[in-house]
Every structure is written in structure tokens, then in C-alpha cells.
Amino acid sequence: MYRWDFTPVLANWPLLAQGLVNTLKVTSTSLVFGLALGLVLALLRLSPRPVLSWPAGFVIEVFRTTPPLVQLFWFFFALPLLIGVEMTPFIAAVVTLSIQSAAFFAEVFRGGIVSIERGQWEAAKAVGMDRRQTLHRIVLPQAVKRMIPAFMERSIELMKTTTLVATISYADLLFAANEISQKTFRPLETLTVAALIYFVVIFAFSLAMRQVERRLAVTGETTVRR
Amino acid sequence: MNHRWDFASVLDNTDALLAGAAGTLRIFAICIVAGLALGLVIGLGRTSQRRWIHWPASAFVEFFRNTPVLVQILWFYFALPMLVPFSINPLGAAALGISLNSAAFTAEIVRGGIQSIDPGQWDGARAIGMGWGQAMRRIILPQALKRMTPALTNRAIEIFKMSTLASTVAYVELLQQGKLIASINYNPIEAYTAVAVIFFIVLWPMVQATYALERRLRRDE
Numbered sequence: 001m002y003r004w005d006f007t008p009v010l011a012n013w014p015l016l017a018q019g020l021v022n023t024l025k026v027t028s029t030s031l032v033f034g035l036a037l038g039l040v041l042a043l044l045r046l047s048p049r050p051v052l053s054w055p056a057g058f059v060i061e062v063f064r065t066t067p068p069l070v071q072l073f074w075f076f077f078a079l080p081l082l083i084g085v086e087m088t089p090f091i092a093a094v095v096t097l098s099i100q101s102a103a104f105f106a107e108v109f110r111g112g113i114v115s116i117e118r119g120q121w122e123a124a125k126a127v128g129m130d131r132r133q134t135l136h137r138i139v140l141p142q143a144v145k146r147m148i149p150a151f152m153e154r155s156i157e158l159m160k161t162t163t164l165v166a167t168i169s170y171a172d173l174l175f176a177a178n179e180i181s182q183k184t185f186r187p188l189e190t191l192t193v194a195a196l197i198y199f200v201v202i203f204a205f206s207l208a209m210r211q212v213e214r215r216l217a218v219t220g221e222t223t224v225r226r
Numbered sequence: 227m228n229h230r231w232d233f234a235s236v237l238d239n240t241d242a243l244l245a246g247a248a249g250t251l252r253i254f255a256i257c258i259v260a261g262l263a264l265g266l267v268i269g270l271g272r273t274s275q276r277r278w279i280h281w282p283a284s285a286f287v288e289f290f291r292n293t294p295v296l297v298q299i300l301w302f303y304f305a306l307p308m309l310v311p312f313s314i315n316p317l318g319a320a321a322l323g324i325s326l327n328s329a330a331f332t333a334e335i336v337r338g339g340i341q342s343i344d345p346g347q348w349d350g351a352r353a354i355g356m357g358w359g360q361a362m363r364r365i366i367l368p369q370a371l372k373r374m375t376p377a378l379t380n381r382a383i384e385i386f387k388m389s390t391l392a393s394t395v396a397y398v399e400l401l402q403q404g405k406l407i408a409s410i411n412y413n414p415i416e417a418y419t420a421v422a423v424i425f426f427i428v429l430w431p432m433v434q435a436t437y438a439l440e441r442r443l444r445r446d447e
Contacts, residue, residue: 167394
């Protein structure tokens with residue numbers, strides 16, 4: 001019978017804490033860039049001009065249909081040689097995860113924008129707004145609310161995907177756990193603790209998300225701020 | 227930007243890539259069968275009224291949905307052998323992690339599908355004397371399965387992409403072989419591009435088929 005002993009893991013808690021901080025750093029940075037790039041990609045894809053919509057569609061499809069780990073390896077091992085720049089694990093991780101999540105966010109943005117009735121566009125045109133004004137003042141404010149649950153789900157997926165950065169030696173929580181388990185010869189305890197930390201953080205986000213979803217369901221489609 | 231692309235060094239290793247493709251297909255096949263079957267059972271368990279069935283099923287779903295699959299794979303590979311008297315090979319660890327993770331997501335699809343069926347269907351089945359099992363098998367599941375198809379094909383695509391994570395425990399699949407080729411021939415640009423292109427070529431038709439399914443279903447409903 002295996003004798004569990006968590007003391008070697010707990011003795012290394014600063015390493016784990018630093019790992020969690022790094023995980024959150026990659027997640028939040030990629031989230032910010034991913035959302036911004038996702039909106040741009042969605043607007044380009046919805047453009048009536050094929051020169052804009054076609055490349056955007058291509059980027060979205062490529063990053064949605066290839067495995068994120070392959071993308072990460074490509075950005076970390078192949079891209080630096082191709083363009084002759086130094087690539088740190090952090091930059092490779094943020095670039096990959098930003099573009100990858102942007103491809104998914106773009107589809108959420110597009111779905112939300114398309115879900116707004118045509119009548120809203122026509123009414124805006126009738127009062128003299130152009131495409132940009134309509135989008136900015138009429139369509140997006142309504143669409144964003146409908147997109148919130150999908151955004152939060154993608155953000156959780158993004159956080160789980162950040163564990164891949166451990167494979168290119170970025171010191172995230174999973175990487176720290178691996179280090180500790182090799183140092184202390186306690187893989188069972190270390191990886192269990194790491195899994196529990198991930199579970200607590202991600203489950204808390206999930207619960208918060210369900211709460212928001214419930215509230216959105218109660219208030220229905222109104223976009224009035226209270 | 228003056229890199230001279232040379233795919234000959236990748237094509238020289240077609241054998242290695244084919245071995246990788248076989249490995250990817252093997253783990254994909256295992257995980258899709260195990261993940262969907264277990265997901266169906268757990269999804270049914272979540273709709274159960276009995277607490278001792280409902281509760282463990284929910285705990286399983288919440289745990290595996292809210293932890294990263296890579297952590298699960300590494301746990302099965304490095305941690306589980308401490309607890310059990312037998313060793314676990316890379317395929318076993320990766321397949322366990324991916325299958326259980328997919329089962330949790332599939333269970334939610336199954337639950338959503340079953341709950342989307344109008345309660346009148348249950349009442350109707352009971353009125354003509356069907357028990358729970360019969361009603362589920364003959365009336366509810368056939369209708370629910372149709373609505374679940376796009377979500378399930380999406381899951382299959384996710385499983386295919388997740389199979390690359392098996393390379394982290396040195397299981398021989400496409401990405402692992404790409405790494406090997408890159409390290410032998412010093413051609414990471416071509417090797418990883420080739421791997422990405424292979425995945426894109428395989429998955430693109432699956433993704434398009436899913437879109438088509440979704441459109442058809444929306445038209446039917």
C-alpha cells in the first residue's frame with residue numbers, strides 16, 4: 001500500500017504559487033490579445049469585400065482545425081528560424097494562444113453580430129448612420145450581451161490550453177509541478193495537488209459563469225444597464 | 227525571410243510520418259469509442275432521479291471538465307503507477323486521459339440532448355406501457371441522438387486534435403514523429419509545417435461536414 005506524503009510538495013509551495021501566477025499571466029495576456037484580434041477577424045470576415053473576408057476566413061479555419069500543440073511548436077521552433085528573431089517561451093505561448101483563441105472568439109463575435117435582426121441595420125441606415133457607426137453604436141452593444149456565455153466558456157478553454165506551454169519550458173503551474181515531482185520523487189502527490197489547484201481555479205470560474213448565465217437568462221434580451 | 231523551403235528532407239521520412247499517422251489513428255479510434263460509450267452512460271446517469279447515481283456522475287463530469295487534459299494525461303502516466311501494481315505505457319496513459327476527458331464533455335451533450343426532448347414524449351411512451359429503459363431506447367434516444375450529432379462530431383474533431391498531447395509522454399504519433407524528423411534533419415520549419423498541413427487536410431473535411439450537419443438540422447427543426 002502506498003504511503004501518501006504531502007510534506008515534500010508543501011515545502012515547495014512557492015514554486016507552485018509562482019507557477020500559478022505565470023499560468024494566470026499567460027491566460028490574461030492571451031485573453032486580451034485574443035479578444036481584440038478576434039473582433040478584428042470577425043469584422044474582416046463579415047466584410048462584403050472578398051479580399052478582406054477571404055484571408056480572415058482562412059486564418060480562422062486554419063487555427064480552429066489544427067491542434068494547438070502543433071501551432072505552439074511551429075511558433076516556437078519554426079517561426080524564429082523563418083524570420084530570424086529570438087523567441088522566448090512566453091512570447092511563443094502568448095502569440096500562439098492569442099491567435100488560436102482569436103480564431104474561436106471571431107466565430108463567437110460573428111455569431112453574435114449575425115444574430116442581430118436586419119431591421120436594426122435598416123433602422124440605423126434610415127437615421128443616416130454608416131456601417132461603422134451602426135456596428136459601433138447599435139449592433140455590437142446588443143450582440144456583446146448575447147456573446148457573454150460563449151466568451152466565458154472560451155476563456156475557460158483558453159486557461160486549460162495554457163498547460164501546453166509547459167512543453168516549451170515556460171514555468172507555468174504544470175511545469176512547476178513536473179519540476180517538483182522530479183526533485184522530490186513524489187509524482188503522485190505533486191501532480192494530484194497541481195490537478196486540484198487547476199480544478200479549484202477553473203471550477204470557480206465555471207460557477208461564476210453559470211451565475212452570470214442565469215442572470216442573463218432572467219433579464220432576457222434587454223441591454224439596458226441598471 | 228530568405229529561407230529556402232525544402233520539403234525533400236521531410237518526404238525522405240515518409241515512413242516515420244506514416245508510423246506517426248498510424249499511431250494517431252490508433253489513439254483516436256480508442257478514445258472515440260471509449261469516450262462516447264462512457265459519455266453516454268455517464269450522461270444517462272446525470273439525468274437519473276436517484277441521488278446515488280446522479281451524484282457520482284455529476285462529480286465525474288465536473289472534475290474532468292474543469293481540469294486540463296494534459297494534467298490528466300501526465301497524472302495517469304507519472305502518478306497512477308505509484309498506486310497500482312502494474313506499469314502504464316504512453317498509449318495507456320494518453321488514452322485514459324483523453325477518453326475520460328471526452329466522456330465528461332460527451333456526458334453533457336447527452337444530457338442536453340435528452341433534456342431537450344419534449345416531456346410529452348415520455349408521457350406518451352408511458353401511456354402505451356413502456357418502462358424507463360424501453361422509452362429511453364425506442365423513443366427518447368433516437369430523437370435526442372439526431373440533435374446531438376453536430377455536437378458529437380465536434381467532439382470527435384476535438385479528440386483528434388487532443389491526440390497530439392500524447393506526444394508529451396513520448397507516444398509515437400504524428401507530432402512526435404514531426405519532432406523526431408526535425409531533430410534529425412535540423413528542419414523544424416518544414417517538419418512542423420508538414421505536420422500542421424497533414425492535420426489541416428484531415429480535419430478540414432470533418433469540420434465542413436459538421437457545419438453542413440448543423441445547417442441541415444436547423445432546417446429540419
